[in-house]
Every structure is written in C-alpha cells, then in structure tokens.
Amino acid sequence: MHKAYCSNCRERKEILDVEEGTAKNGRKLLKGKCVSCGEELVITLSGSGAGTDNGSGAGTDNGSDEGPPGNV
Numbered sequence: 139m140h141k142a143y144c145s146n147c148r149e150r151k152e153i154l155d156v157e158e159g160t161a162k163n164g165r166k167l168l169k170g171k172c173v174s175c176g177e178e179l180v181i182t183l184s185g186s187g188a189g190t191d192n193g194s195g196a197g198t199d200n201g202s203d204e205g206p207p208g209n210v
C-alpha cells in the first residue's frame with residue numbers, strides 16, 4: 139500500500155488506483171488518487187526504492203507548524 143501527502147486533506151493518505159509512470163527527467167513515479175477526497179497524488183521515486191516518500195512527507199508536515207505567528 140502506498141501513501142502520499144495530500145494537499146487537500148493536509149495529511150498523508152493511502153492512494154487508490156496506483157499506476158506507474160515516468161517523469162520527463164527519467165525518474166519513476168507513481169500516480170493515484172487520495173483515498174479520502176479523490177485528489178490526484180503523485181509520488182516521485184528517486185530510483186533506489188519506495189521508502190523515499192516517507193521522509194519528505196513527514197518533514198513538510200512538521201515544518202509548516204513552526205512558522206512565525208501572525209503570518210496568516
């Protein structure tokens with residue numbers, strides 16, 4: 139089961155209808171739909187395996203919490 143960060147749900151979601159594809163730069167990617175809202179999600183694979191998306195997704199989540207107050 140693949141997961142990706144959904145910008146619509148603002149959290150990591152499981153992906154339905156996963157298809158493999160190739161980006162213009164030759165990288166492998168996976169396309170699918172958010173299990174909750176149906177938003178199209180794309181995971182870019184950096185070549186060595188599917189573990190890469192775990193790190194980047196969690197990092198983005200945490201970072202947005204630490205923004206300067208009063209900015210919004």
Ligand SMILES: [Zn+2]
Nearest residue numbers: 144147172175
């Ligand atoms: Zn979603």
